[in-house]
Amino acid sequence: MNKHKKDKNQEEQEEIKSEEPTNNESEESAQFEKAEAKIAELETQVKEWNDKFLRKAAEFENYKRRTENDQFNLINYAAESFIIKLLPVVDDFERSMEHIDDIESTKSVKDGIKLVYEKLLKLLSEQGVKKMQTKGEPFNVDYHDALMQKKDDSVPPHTVLEEIESGYMYRDKVIRHAKVIVSEESTDNSQISKEGSSESSTEKEI
DSSP, X not given: OHHHHHHHXXXXXXXXXXXXXXXXXXXXXXXXXXXXXXXXXXXXXXHXXXXXXXXXXXXXXXXXXXXXHHHHHHHHTTTHHHHHHHHHHHHHHHHHHHSTTTOOOHHHHHHHHHHHHHHHHHHHHHTTEXXXXXXXXXXXXXXXXXXXXEOOTTSOTTBEEEEEEOOEEETTEEEEOEEEEEEOOOHHHHHHHHHHHHHHHHHHHO
């Protein structure tokens, strides 16, 4: 009887042992399937990100090409709008030249030229270009280019007497210095200066 029980218990233990590898194999199989599914998911994500990267790279190249073209056009045609505004002034000159021989009155010619000149100055002013007012102003190397000095006791020394060539500013920048004639030191001032120096020297000697 006892032997029979032992045999039965031994058989049960053997059955349990025979079932254990089967359970382990099932777990390993499940883990393997999960790993394969995860790999497939990651591969899909990699492919999607790769496609996005390629699209973004292509978009950037297109943007870069458009920007380069815009910059090229901006540099080459920067003055286009100003030139278009300047053309009517050229038209006025051409119309005046066509009829200049038919005009007997010099006053009409002068008035026409003056009108075109004022129109041109107005156009320049609208673009931020202004003509300097130099005559009677103190000489300033930032704005003036002195061609010569001239004696004139009626004004202080280093005063602009005449303007040989107009100076112009573009906004707050000098784009052409005015060429001017400047008053020199007056003789009276020089004499007074010399006398003052002599008196000072005499006082020091005393």
